[in-house]
Amino acid sequence: MANRIVRAVRLLREDLQAARDRDPAARTTAEIVLAYPGLHALWSHRLTHKMWQTRALKLPARLISQFTRSLTGVEIHPGATLGRRIFIDHGMGVVIGETAVVGNGVTMFHGVTLGGRSMSHGKRHPTIGDNVVIGAGAKVLGAIWVGDGAQIGANAVVVKEVPPGAVAVGVPAKVKDRPKAAPEVDQCEDPAIFI
Template sequence: MSAPLHFWATLREDLEAARHRDPAARTLLEVALGYPGVHAVWAYRLAHLMWHEPGLRLPARLVSQTARALTGVEIHPGARLGRRLFIDHGMGVVIGETAEVGDDVVLFHGSTLGGKSMRRGKRHPTLGDGVVVGAGAKVLGPVWIGDGAQIGANAVVIQDVPAGAIAVGVPAVVRRRAPETPFDVEVDDPAIYI
């Protein structure tokens, strides 16, 4: 697939991911026109392409800052975001320059993938595939959040979280689920720890 076609296919995937993950979404048109989290991801994808072209880093930052002003979501163009990222509600989400986000991740409003130091180099989190970060959660520093992990609302995560685990509290405490245990929304939904 050519680069322009791949770019448009990726934007379509983002749109469909939001429609699929948000039970309030009724149509793709509604999502395309009214979801600031989707708009922020789309602006990021453009800024990220620009970020890797010589001489376009300043324009890339200006695109990201314009998106921040319009959506309330700040994503550094140097971050690496996977496919089908869904930012629900969006307002207040921050994703730092060296953050890496896997595929099929959900970030709720007010969540931060931030740093703990002002040094150069890897200073932001890495999230595996299928991670859910609850509203207001802060994941700080170059920590690893494993595939399928869940970060509870308002948790402050400053250490690695294994795949499939749930992290809640300040500082976050990790609760491991047995791999064969099916997800139970009444027990495993991080929102119950608000």
């Protein structure tokens, strides 16, 4: 029991640090804890995802996730698998589907959808690699893979796989030449595409 508590506290601290590291507007830990809806949605998801693993708790997990959606504007299905150090900036309008998998260190801006393109059961949402940046309003649809360090431009509609370190922009999204190393957001040619 003590190990679980220690792990949970470590995870919460990582979430706070991710917000502090990736949001230049973050001033204090208290402000982040009290006023960041993306963080609240993430914390709620960590609880509902655990509940989702138990058949008898699936309905309560869905109800809590929907209540969280009404409070934060962020809808994360309890079945989605989220990594560590994720940062959802602003949050409003973010939707993450049931079979989505999101890696570690991912940054998402408002209006992002990780959605499906099929009504069939099974894997129908994207898998997002580590350290991916997904710009505001971007839609990543279907059981596709977005590689580590990739960047998805604002309002892009991604329906095909994105290689590691690549930049995908447009509707439908096209992959631009891959940089030699995945750049930080503030080192991109045009950082405005991510806002």
